[in-house]
Amino acid sequence: MAVERHGAVTFKGNPVTLIGPELKVGDQAPNFTVLANDLSPVTLEDSKGQVRIISVVPSLDTGVCDLQTRRFNEEAAKLDGVKVLTVSVDLPFAQKRWCGAAGVENVQTLSDHRDLSFGTAYGVAIKELRLLTRAVFVVDQNDKVVYVEYVKEATNHPDYEAPVLAAKKALGQ
Template identity: 55%
Template sequence: MTTFIGKPVTLVGPHLRVGDQAPDFVLMANDLTLKSLNDFGKKRKVISVVPSIDTGICDTQTRRFNQELADTDNMVVITVSADLPFAQARWCGAAGLDGAVTLSDYYDHAFGKSYGLLMREWNLLARAVFVLNESNEIVYVEYLDNVNEHPNYDAALAAAKSL
């Protein structure tokens, strides 16, 4: 069971597993352009999913993955939330992470549905981390049972750095 602020929530969509091919997506970037998984080419990817970038745990999660993997060759950190692109851009500027990739699933929640993360009761995304290899195969995944907790940073970072 998954909870958010102490209450059970219903996640829409399938839970993805290690070995699955990551579903493609179309999300909105801060400049209002559309980005797909394929736009990141053969890079290794950490997809960090947060309910709202403007909250404490989400802020920490976004900063930590971006700061610890910033100098890793051929890797991109993609933070996905249902926040509006304008809010994501404002947060990136205020956080000093202008180069961070933040993508918004606010429009149709298609990402949340295909990754099994849309919290039906809130229309927000549950917290999760996916690490993908160059072929977009999932090599690490963590769905958090309590959305109000931090992910296992060490495990996700180790998986990303081992690629």
């Protein structure tokens, strides 16, 4: 049975339960299987050897999530050698439609709707809502976690600069 972390974050001011472990800097990044916009499976292994910024959002169809994904899309355009992934439980079809409408081309959106593989491995699955809480992870070329932020209030913005700096540091910049 997965670890449950009661009150680890709030959603609209209400404490919620996160399923899965709280990852820390230095941890080995857990593998996961999510779906790309074309329904093909995507794992952490698929981007092995690259620095990855993993931006986690509850739903692309909300204001903060929309802005977070657009911001990391802008950052991704400036970061050579860094792969930016956005994970939510939105359906792959909705993610594809959103990316097209938003002109987002530098971030790969991935859906964890099928079995919450990412959410439970990274400790971001909200038990009460079957959504992912807002978080940002940076994983280096050796699959080590080098940056973690679980946003305490899921409707607030994450820190945008710290994960970019952590990604640059992982690249040796």
